[in-house]
Amino acid sequence: MSDIVVQSSLPLASHSDLLEELLADKRSPNTRHAYAKDLKDFFRFIAGCDPTPELVEQFLSLERMQAIAWVLKYRQHLYGRGLKSATVNRRISAIKSLVNYARKVGQCNFTLADIQSDKVRPYRDTTGIPAAEYKKILAVPDRSCFGGKRDYAILRLLWDNALRRSEVSKLDILDVDLSGRSLWVLSKGWGDEKQRVSLTLKSVEALQDWLTARKEWDVNQPLFIRLDHSTWGKRLGDHAIYMMVRRLATRAGIEKLMSPHRVRHSSITTALDKTNGDVRRVQKLSRHSNLNTLLIYDDNRQDLQKEISDILSMEV
Numbered sequence: 001m002s003d004i005v006v007q008s009s010l011p012l013a014s015h016s017d018l019l020e021e022l023l024a025d026k027r028s029p030n031t032r033h034a035y036a037k038d039l040k041d042f043f044r045f046i047a048g049c050d051p052t053p054e055l056v057e058q059f060l061s062l063e064r065m066q067a068i069a070w071v072l073k074y075r076q077h078l079y080g081r082g083l084k085s086a087t088v089n090r091r092i093s094a095i096k097s098l099v100n101y102a103r104k105v106g107q108c109n110f111t112l113a114d115i116q117s118d119k120v121r122p123y124r125d126t127t128g129i130p131a132a133e134y135k136k137i138l139a140v141p142d143r144s145c146f147g148g149k150r151d152y153a154i155l156r157l158l159w160d161n162a163l164r165r166s167e168v169s170k171l172d173i174l175d176v177d178l179s180g181r182s183l184w185v186l187s188k189g190w191g192d193e194k195q196r197v198s199l200t201l202k203s204v205e206a207l208q209d210w211l212t213a214r215k216e217w218d219v220n221q222p223l224f225i226r227l228d229h230s231t232w233g234k235r236l237g238d239h240a241i242y243m244m245v246r247r248l249a250t251r252a253g254i255e256k257l258m259s260p261h262r263v264r265h266s267s268i269t270t271a272l273d274k275t276n277g278d279v280r281r282v283q284k285l286s287r288h289s290n291l292n293t294l295l296i297y298d299d300n301r302q303d304l305q306k307e308i309s310d311i312l313s314m315e316v
Contacts, residue, residue, distance in 0.1 A: 161203070169238050226240065
């Protein structure tokens with residue numbers, strides 16, 4: 001970053017850690033982690049090293065056009081690495097957040113508002129698999145054994161409540177209220193605030209069966225644990241849940257490559273089918289903050305493009 005010139009109009013003596021202040025201002029641990037990773041990558045690109053308070057202030061002291069030029073070079077660099085638009089947009093957003101925070105506390109004189117996010121087409125394939133196919137996966141776990149009880153309970157939550165694998169992984173025993181048929185879920189984008197979701201009778205029975213076999217009295221323990229010898233009792237992580245779904249789907253003879261998120265797609269699409277496309281009702285299940293996301297599911301479900309193309313083909 002040899003051609004960056006520090007502007008004398010900004011006070012640099014204290015070198016307050018603006019990056020740490022920005023991260024502390026974010027409620028969600030996932031957001032803090034992502035911002036820290038993205039900003040570290042940016043400063044490694046422009047300076048060849050991890051960000052320090054002095055380096056951050058030096059960047060924030062640039063003239064507006066200099067700063068924009070560096071960010072545009074970085075964006076071009078990211079695309080050159082083959083990253084997708086959604087990832088590039090997220091990393092540029094992290095830089096913008098740093099600049100906006102610095103402006104708010106009087107440590108920066110420019111904005112990056114002129115740098116627009118690139119358009120992203122989300123959820124290209126949201127169709128998943130039919131309920132009859134998922135029923136085959138549910139039949140695979142041996143519910144007479146300890147591991148089978150755990151796997152079946154997870155499969156039920158993934159389908160009945162369209163939970164994300166991270167939401168399942170983060171569940172503790174205290175989040176389960178079997179008598180009230182409810183679950184407290186730490187949802188994506190909600191920070192540290194948990195949401196209450198209602199449980200089906202089948203999910204309640206599956207969880208009761210698992211917890212009875214588990215015999216764990218400490219409600220602060222993870223709801224779902226690892227069962228291998230070396231890590232027994234530790235929280236079942238995202239990747240382990242992902243691999244479990246893939247393994248059970250393969251054993252069930254499902255041709256489509258399955259994952260927990262594919263199960264979520266399947267659940268939401270089936271819900272739209274059964275409610276005749278009532279996106280507002282299904283939003284209660286999916287917990288999408290943006291209704292437009294569900295409209296994408298509904299469009300994919302109906303395949304309206306194919307319907308119109310078939311009509312046109314009959315005319316010529």
